[in-house]
Amino acid sequence: MKLQVAMDLLTVEDALELAGKVAEYVDIIELGTPLIKAAGLGAVTAVKAAHPDKTVFADMKTMDAGELEADIAFKAGADLVSVLGSADDSTIAGAVKAAKAHNKGIVVDLIGVPNKVARAKEARALGATFVEFHAGLDEQAQPGFDLSGLLSAGEEARVPFSVAGGVNLSTIEAVQRAGADVAVAGGSIYGAADPALAAKELKAAII
Numbered sequence: 001m002k003l004q005v006a007m008d009l010l011t012v013e014d015a016l017e018l019a020g021k022v023a024e025y026v027d028i029i030e031l032g033t034p035l036i037k038a039a040g041l042g043a044v045t046a047v048k049a050a051h052p053d054k055t056v057f058a059d060m061k062t063m064d065a066g067e068l069e070a071d072i073a074f075k076a077g078a079d080l081v082s083v084l085g086s087a088d089d090s091t092i093a094g095a096v097k098a099a100k101a102h103n104k105g106i107v108v109d110l111i112g113v114p115n116k117v118a119r120a121k122e123a124r125a126l127g128a129t130f131v132e133f134h135a136g137l138d139e140q141a142q143p144g145f146d147l148s149g150l151l152s153a154g155e156e157a158r159v160p161f162s163v164a165g166g167v168n169l170s171t172i173e174a175v176q177r178a179g180a181d182v183a184v185a186g187g188s189i190y191g192a193a194d195p196a197l198a199a200k201e202l203k204a205a206i207i
């Protein structure tokens, strides 16, 4: 299982600083949606230039204009770009078309999708590299939230998948047991007193 750091920060400087601290422990460096909205796709270019050996994920969360939005993110240096699973099939297919043109990949984010298992299979059939079983920051803040529903859905879908939803040291082993290909960790790394140590410990917990 690979480890993906989600950098939900707001400036290129902060993103470069965090990426510099954690890159040796992670496989995929994600530019979070707030970062791309605040700083623009130049943030993707800067992180890819600083870490050319890492897979760089632009969390575009595209809902429309799939081919266009994916194309501009790939041109900026992204290796993976996210499209929402709630988008129309044509939006996902458009993004996949752009990915093929750049020899890169599309991740379909199932945030907010009611029937995640069925949509995961459809997304894969549309050409997604993998799907993301994802509970967003607002869903995580609801009382009683835990990852178990996402993990069982991921297991059931039988397609390549990542899991995002407050993954941390106490949950990453369950994420791996569920068969995830990628564990996504945002706040548990960038919010830690020592992000490098947090990333190192998460990486070490992966068998």
Ligand SMILES: O=C(CO)[C@H](O)[C@H](O)COP(=O)(O)O
Binding pocket: 006, 007, 008, 032, 033, 059, 135, 136, 137, 140, 164, 165, 166, 167, 184, 185, 186, 187, 188
């Ligand atoms: O895409 C996101 C929110 O929409 C986050 O990047 C993702 O949820 C991972 O961060 P965290 O581990 O803090 O949940």
